[in-house]
Amino acid sequence: MTAELTLAEATHLAHAVAARAMATEDIRVLFVKGPVAVSQGLRTGGLSSDVDILCDPARVRDAVDLVHEYGWTRYSGEQTDAMAIGMHATAFTIPGWPPTIDLHANFPGMLADPQSAFERLWAAHRIVRLAHHNIPAPAPADHFVILALHALRTLAPGEQTVAMAPLKTAWASLGKR
Template sequence: MNSLLSGFRELVRGEKLMAYDDPRALGTSLSLEEAVPLVTAFAGQLAARHGVRMLVLKGPQAAADGLRGPRSSYDADLLVDPSQLDLFVEALGRAGWTTRPAPGFPMLLPPHSVSLSHPGWSVDIDLHWNWPGFLMLEADAFEILWNRRRRVQLAGAPIDVPSRADAALILALHVLRESRNLTQVRRRAAEYQFLVEAVNADPSTRALVRDYARELNAEQTANPFLRALGFTDFEQPSADAEYDQHLQAWLLHQASDHAVAGWVHELSRAPLWRKPLVAVHAVFPSPQALRAADPFIGAGPWQLARGWWRRTRRGLRTAASARKALQRTTELHAS
């Protein structure tokens, strides 16, 4: 591992992963515990070289902060200054990273990140320009988080991370956003309980989480977390139309068991003449869209058919409940 770190520092200084004769020999042979810190450190150094403001989210630092138990991350979560997103994506592209194609399916929440992969690494970079749950302008939310940042060491390189209280709020919003999703329910529930107990054990962090949630317009989105911390008095939601729209999108997403809810919502909003077209696209997406939505689908028509059936079966199983949940959430939000 020490030799890998030494080689990685040379790689960072050279700014090109392709400096190795065979980059796969470095990245794909590593475990997740080794690869994620190295890729994160590389991204931090690349951002610094290009003057890009970037914060590292979740990952190994969450465990170092005592906000999550040790476990493997599957990607490097980064939050970049929204105004510098294109600049950083271009810099990553010159280092061999390519943007994963998006399926283009309807979503309940607006786009907030892009995933990048590299042929020499077994982990992705998940590059965010916004963190769902902060119901304010993306640039304003980043500025607030950036002004409270910390500098820590990861894989022998300095990186910027949010304050501990901001990190706790970010983790809570991540869990709450997917609280009804059918995958990894037990793990998320255990991590959420761990987070609540960790924050409650630190009175200063607990108080800051409440203050920061208010400052970042996250009192409503983080409401269950704040109540679990013992807070009960909250400001009334803003009457601003844009805030109201984003809050409703959050609540709709949170109430959904499966990604099929995006299609159900799209179908409900479509004019009568367009509904059949939406339904056909939902049931029979293009092969490119299907593979973008499920990168684990193998090559060949048989693997594609199996992937389509898995998706269709999940959709049929959850479509009715998704429709009811969306209708119930819309009615509650309107009342």
């Protein structure tokens, strides 16, 4: 029977779907934030509604073409975080699936050129297991930096304490308290 998915189930499975889809064309990708960060102890287990993928900048066009070929649809819903998506990422949905899949070419705040930054992250990448599949992810220390950049980017007046709390948790998990 077709399942009514909980968001947690769907998000975990969608990581595996996206990882396998990109692997079919040998497109290097790293999965960041969300359940990957939880798996690495960098976040506590809050609900995540999307799959964040940092793609090899040299293959972003191939990745976009691939997901179009598969029939995934460009996401333009009202819940799209324009600041998060902006010019550096493209959001897709798999028809019938609740999570959005955000394909990032880079992350704002990385000062190295995107290809160099990706190569550095890829060289140290790790595998986490989600939905009983291998999911490539940045090394925990690198992942912390990505989480920090994301948190700092979205800071607004009065939100500093809220934004810093998860980072403190992540920092503590790295044993660098």
